[in-house]
Amino acid sequence: VQLQASGGGLVQSGGSLRLSCTASGFTLDYYAIGWFRQAPGKEREGVSCISYSDSSTYYADSVKGRFTISRDNARNTVWLQMNSLKPEDTAVYYCYVNLTRAYWGQGTQVTVSS
Numbered sequence: 001v002q003l004q005a006s007g008g009g010l011v012q013s014g015g016s017l018r019l020s021c022t023a024s025g026f027t028l029d030y031y032a033i034g035w036f037r038q039a040p041g042k043e044r045e046g047v048s049c050i051s052y053s054d055s056s057t058y059y060a061d062s063v064k065g066r067f068t069i070s071r072d073n074a075r076n077t078v079w080l081q082m083n084s085l086k087p088e089d090t091a092v093y094y095c096y097v098n099l100t101r102a103y104w105g106q107g108t109q110v111t112v113s114s
Contacts, residue, residue: 001025005095008108019080021095033078037091085112
């Protein structure tokens with residue numbers, strides 16, 4: 001089981017990035033997938049998650065209205081579209097799934113300059 005996160009980078013404040021989380025070794029169809037982030041010196045925090053049925057999504061208050069999570073089961077991939085980025089969004093972003101245990105992607109760095 002692996003989760004491959006990608007799409008991070010350096011962007012100016014107000015810019016956009018789209019992160020992807022591609023799964024291997026299992027099928028995403030029946031699992032909720034989450035995105036977390038960790039900024040330097042801070043604890044890891046939940047950003048967004050999407051249910052297996054795609055019928056419900058969750059967003060942290062800090063990203064509501066700016067981030068959108070979606071999934072493409074055919075590609076075994078979950079996306080996190082991030083718009084109107086702010087410097088405080090700077091962090092390493094991780095995707096997560098809980099199968100028989102928790103699995104984390106390797107993280108992708110997002111840096112937003114002011």
